[in-house]
Amino acid sequence: MNISFNWLSEFLKIDLKIEEVSEILTDIGLEVEGIENYEQYKGGLVGLVVGEIVYCEQHPNADRLKLTKVNIGDENILQIVCGAPNVQLNQKVIVATVGTTLHPINNDKFKITKSKIRGEISQGMICAEDEIGIGNSHDGIVVLDSKIKIGTKVSEIYKNYSDKIFNIGLTPNRSDAMSHLGVARDLRAALMHKGFKLELITPSVSSFHVNSRTQKININIENIPDRILAQTDIVVICTPISSILSRNPNADPSRTGISPWTLTSRFVMPHAWSADRRCSTVLMCSPWRVMEVA
Numbered sequence: 001m002n003i004s005f006n007w008l009s010e011f012l013k014i015d016l017k018i019e020e021v022s023e024i025l026t027d028i029g030l031e032v033e034g035i036e037n038y039e040q041y042k043g044g045l046v047g048l049v050v051g052e053i054v055y056c057e058q059h060p061n062a063d064r065l066k067l068t069k070v071n072i073g074d075e076n077i078l079q080i081v082c083g084a085p086n087v088q089l090n091q092k093v094i095v096a097t098v099g100t101t102l103h104p105i106n107n108d109k110f111k112i113t114k115s116k117i118r119g120e121i122s123q124g125m126i127c128a129e130d131e132i133g134i135g136n137s138h139d140g141i142v143v144l145d146s147k148i149k150i151g152t153k154v155s156e157i158y159k160n161y162s163d164k165i166f167n168i169g170l171t172p173n174r175s176d177a178m179s180h181l182g183v184a185r186d187l188r189a190a191l192m193h194k195g196f197k198l199e200l201i202t203p204s205v206s207s208f209h210v211n212s213r214t215q216k217i218n219i220n221i222e223n224i225p226d227r228i229l230a231q232t233d234i235v236v237i238c239t240p241i242s243s244i245l246s247r248n249p250n251a252d253p254s255r256t257g258i259s260p261w262t263l264t265s266r267f268v269m270p271h272a273w274s275a276d277r278r279c280s281t282v283l284m285c286s287p288w289r290v291m292e293v294a
Contacts, residue, residue, distance in 0.1 A: 003183050004038075005164040011184035011201050014191070018164050021187070028190045030177055031169045040161040041133045043109070047100030048132060048154035049073070050144060056089040061118040070095055070126065073151025081122040086140035094132065094142050094154050096125040105130040134158055 005018060014021070022032040055069035059081060066087050070078050072095055080095070087093075096102055100112045102125075115122050129135030129142055132154075148157065168183075176182050181202070188198050 001168045001170045001178070003166040003168055003180060005166065007180045008184050008187065011181060012188055012191075012198055013201070014187075014196075014198070022166060024187060024190050025166065025168065025183070028186055029171070029174060030183060030186065032166050033169045034167040036165040036167065038163040038165050041158065042103035043101055043133070044160050044162065045132065045134075045153075045155040045158060047097055047112075048127070049095055049097065050148050050150055050152040050154065050157070051078070051093055051095040051126075052150050053087065053089055053091045053093060053126075056087060059118060059120060061120070065118065067120055068126065070124070071150055072097070073149075078123040079121055080124050080126055081117040081120055082126045082141070084126065084128065084141040086143065087126065090146075091141075092144040092146055092148050092150075094127040094144065096127055096132070098124055100124075102127070102131055103133045105133055105136055 005021065008014075008021070016024075018035060022035060026032050049072050051070040051072040053068050054071050054077065055067075057067050059065035059067045064083055066082050066084075068080050068082050068087065070080055070093065072078060078095065078097070096112045098112055098114050101109055102112065103109045112125050125131070126141045128140060129137040131138075134142075144157070168177075170177060177186055185200060188200050191198055
């Protein structure tokens with residue numbers, strides 16, 4: 001299961017290193033098998049700057065190429081050979097300087113080097129969307145707003161969302177942790193045990209409104225195996241309608257060490273009601289299956 005560190009941080013305001021959080025999660029039974037870096041734009045748009053084309057003429061040795069000079073600020077004027085059909089004088093463009101590694105959408109990454117193209121020196125690259133991973137278009141170079149300052153880092157224009165992703169080897173008995181909120185809840189408990197005082201920040205439900213609290217729902221359970229029907233004690237969880245029926249929530253916990261009601265409520269507790277009969281079996285009911293949880 002993949003868990004976002006950024007999303008966890010929305011539930012818990014923690015000031016811990018990623019490695020510390022990983023160790024705590026593993027200690028509480030949510031084993032972290034790996035940590036992956038995620039970036040919306042691979043490479044983080046490092047090495048890309050805004051430049052202004054101050055010279056644009058036909059390449060002397062190629063019909064489909066233009067010879068340009070681009071001001072990237074600090075009096076740096078780069079000569080760049082460009083083959084884009086839309087390149088023009090005075091445009092604000094995205095420039096990959098020499099040494100920059102680009103991460104195209106559909107190709108392998110590559111590094112920009114100083115080179116000669118048809119006999120003319122090229123000291124960088126004027127970029128299209130797909131060449132730097134911000135889009136799929138290869139119709140021409142990206143033309144920026146003329147108000148953007150020369151020398152601005154492109155990462156300041158296209159905000160790059162980055163994150164750390166925990167790969168958690170979740171075991172079947174940890175259904176309580178099958179969500180970011182569940183993991184955050186367990187992490188908070190572990191941190192509080194270590195002396196941290198943390199609030200669990202739950203998502204706002206202020207815009208959620210219940211239209212009816214009295215609607216009658218009929219439940220029919222069919223094709224239940226005989227071995228389950230032979231049990232005298234049944235709890236039914238109907239997940240499509242978020243309902244729980246318990247026949248005696250105080251049943252004997254000797255089979256699992258946990259009472260069936262506790263086991264049930266840890267899985268889901270949206271609505272519940274109790275009957276007077278004893279209970280020792282839990283049934284998970286969905287449109288696809290009936291599953292016994294002993």
